[in-house]
Amino acid sequence: MNVNKTGISGTTIGLVVVLIVVVVAAGAYIAMNGSGGTTTITQNNTTTNTVVTTNTVVSTNTIVSTNTQTQTKTSVVVSTTTASSSYLATATVNAGGGTLVYPLMQAWINTYSYVQPNIQVSYSAVGSGKGISGITTGLYTIGESDAPLSSAQYSALPSGSTLLTIPISDSGIIPAYNLPGITAHLNFTGNLLAEIFYGSITMWNDPRIAHLQSASVAAQLPSHAIQVYHRSDGSGTMYGFTQFLSDSNSTWKAKVGYSTQTLAWPVGIGCLHNAGVADCIATTPYSIGPLEIAYEIANPNQINYGAVQNHYGNFIVANLTNISQALSAGVKNGLPSTDAQWTAFSVIQATFNDTSDKYIYPVSTFTYALVYQDLSASYASTSQAQAVAALSFLSWIVNNGQGTSSYSSGATLGYPPLPSSAVTLDNQLLASITYNGTPVL
């Protein structure tokens, strides 16, 4: 170190190094503490005072008029756009959860920013598990999950809290396959699918597959090994599919089970995300894999898919209508009311022994929003402005975003619309959410 020649003393160099270390350490500290979700929520508390006066404006506009909305949904759309003189106050809503609904959620958020320009909703697609833990810790005002909470997750919630589980969208899972030369929809039962994915059936022309098909299709089945594909990551799509397999086949239920997490698939190759599975199937002849109906609708004619037998006995080729009908059948007896009932609830289970609905598609599931009933409680970490914003958003997506309006919505993206019975139940749930004792909507 030639300090004397250049004139820079050791002191100066030492000072510079210390300064750099301090700046780096400070930056690291700020980065670690500034990303905590709770701090962003408290910032919005400054707007609480001004919201009180506008609250009455919200209620007189009645953005959701539950009495008339079921009849003519387009009229509700018109009424929201003419109420432009009374936009809600500025607020940011933190939401997070599963990836199944993520493309739809992005479209909703984008469209909603025109309906209510002052409200900003941010959705983090971190997975159903993180969506549930986020609502438990108060990180999100709206959590999202592809499966209702388990009993362990219910017991982890803050004491004295009531968490509402609100279906906001849904999915159907189809058995997609790539069989060169066969354009017909093959027939499958849940038990057959379980045996294929378990590895008990290995050839396409196995008699167990052939006897479910018509004679002409059975003759076309190739004498070739079945290449099984599945998801390598966990997802709500696989949760629904493996739940259906568990209900259909006791070996599957005992050995593999179902979960929103990654599964111990006995055979097959895992591809990442729906797009990965679709790509794997499209490029591999004689392959089969479970796929989300939304993906197939967005990319028609790329992959063929089969029909699944429902409990009436019909083989149903999935489309948006029969999935909606399945969901409608699933909530025939209303939504669960207690935590234990929610833990045990699923549309697949509810329709599993349904022999009266002829045309429902049996592998259909809801995806749920999770909101606390009392948003003013400390564990909800929500200001009044945020509560109003969150509920008006939820109300909008349940009533307007499902697929009967003209702009980007559930149906155009391939998500079956919520049946009207579910919409009515959802509106009742949303109306029961309170802030400081008064209903928010």
Added chain:
Amino acid sequence: MTASPKGKRGSSSKGDLVLKAAVGAAAIGVVAILVGLGIELTNGSWLSIKTFGLGFITGSTWNPAFDIFNIFPFLLGTIVTSALALLLGLPIGLGVAIFLSERRGFRAGATVLGSLVELLAAVPSVIYGLWGLIVLVPFMREYVEPTLKTYLGFTQLFNAAPFGLDLLTAGVVLTIMIIPTISAVSRDVLNAVPNSQREAMYSLGATDWEVIRKAVLPYARSGIFGATILGLGRAVGETMAVTFVVGNATAIPTSLISPGYTLTSLIVNQFGTTTDPLSDAALVEVGLVLFMLALVINFFARALVWRMTRSTRFRV
């Protein structure tokens, strides 16, 4: 802070002290980060360590639906793909290093070649994964693996239906990714061999190739071994490149061309889907295993290479 008068040698003892303290703090800070990381990983995985103990590493069932977490298939996948990468990468990497360090003529070409090889290291690993999925997998599935199965199928190693997404393809992708590491470090190691060794060989009448084989390589043996272990360290930690092409099957693979799973792919696929504390802890424990593996491998490699090059300017 007293200003030091110019021209006086060794006078700013206070400045020296501050500098030593600052630099020492930076060094300790780095070590603290490493130690802190280890502590956090152990802390986060404590529930899983308590529940599974050593069976976590030796058991072979990974089933989140039933809360059973054992990582032997993934450990095996990591070891096999990395070993494959080393097997294929060492000859190529060493060949490049010899070419770059031993060719006396064509200097400009050697520099360009050296830069190009190092560019391989600059490509993001996700790109390797995508390239592997789109280009390499069909190639392996249609040409390479059926050939291997036909001629070598009598061994269990190549006796499975070839679908392209398997351990072998992952090994090939990893090979390409560790060639720059091996060649760069080996080149430095080879340059560190004293010229006296080469000159002595030449004076005995040896050819170029004999000089390399008998004088240079044996001398550089431990350094090259260290370079290989560094490459191994990189191969063990590769994530996205491997996840796209390895097949992601949780059962223990029966052959090189059946789908497998690695520790890093497990974290990629599993992250975000955990719903209870035990699966969270199991995932952190996978991270802990990876961390210790990488630490041990890298430390061992660096020690070897340092021992080789400590007497020269080419300290790695």
